[in-house]
Amino acid sequence: MNKQKDCGRRWEKWILLWQEKALAPRRAKQVEAHLKACAACRETAEEYRLLKKELGAHAEIIAPVFTAPVNLAPETFRPASRRRLAGWATACLLVLVVAGILRVSRFQTTHHQPEGDWFHFAVEDTNLAGGDYYYLLLLERLASEEQTTFLNLVAN
């Protein structure tokens, strides 16, 4: 009995691959010759045949019916890490935009837009406000020759 088991162990792989027609012709002939002579290996071959038949018949996975088209939109191509990064970047941008809007609205409520000669109003307003930020903003709006005049006026 043990001898038969050992025989089965030794030939098992070749028997299975012979059934799968995955052996070289010379090896296949050896297996066929052995099967003719060995009852234990014939039994092994039969067991493998039944096992594969049962697996094929009973353990198949039925895929669901896919009706919706696959979403292959470019925005879904980015990997999760990049999507997270993009999310953070969007959030930061949103915060900056909101902060900017708040700043402008505050600026507009405290400093109404001048009518008439905005240049002289700017000089007055800079003196009144005295804030560096507003001062720089005004400087940016002036042409280079006006900047010199403006700085002289403010200094005086």
Next chain:
Amino acid sequence: MDEREFAQALTEHREKVYRLAMRMTGNHQEALDITQETLLSAFQHRRRFRGEARLTTWLYRIGLNHAYACLKRRKQVLIPLDKAQELVDQGRNPAQSFQHKTKAESVRRMVAFLPPRQKAAVHLRIWEGLSFGEVAGVLACRESTARTLYFFGLRKLRERLGETGVKKLEAEA
């Protein structure tokens, strides 16, 4: 092949990818996620597909990598199969249907307990009908290794059934 044709070709193979993912994970929802991720990855990297292998082989390989990643995330390889997965019963009476489902469930469970690479080799060979060369392509190994993985997988199943188990299984049918 332009983008539209490639996307169409991908969608034609999603059932196959789903079946492999389901076999590997045993969970319907994860299998759906893996299928979607696989198709997206394939479309994103479509220029890497040089047409040397079949499109299905390439998709299986991507799907298998996603399935491995999924199993790694769970840190759990051996999992029970999803109860929701039902076989389609055609022309069976309730008693036959029950017996069939019970047996199918037990066979699927046995397969689910195989190591991942053996499970993949057995699945691709038996249910998808791939040649050993193609199985080797999917598993990124040599053909002889694919044959050995397949053999070890089936041997484990045979041992699990016991000496008379296979014949019993046949007799119950």
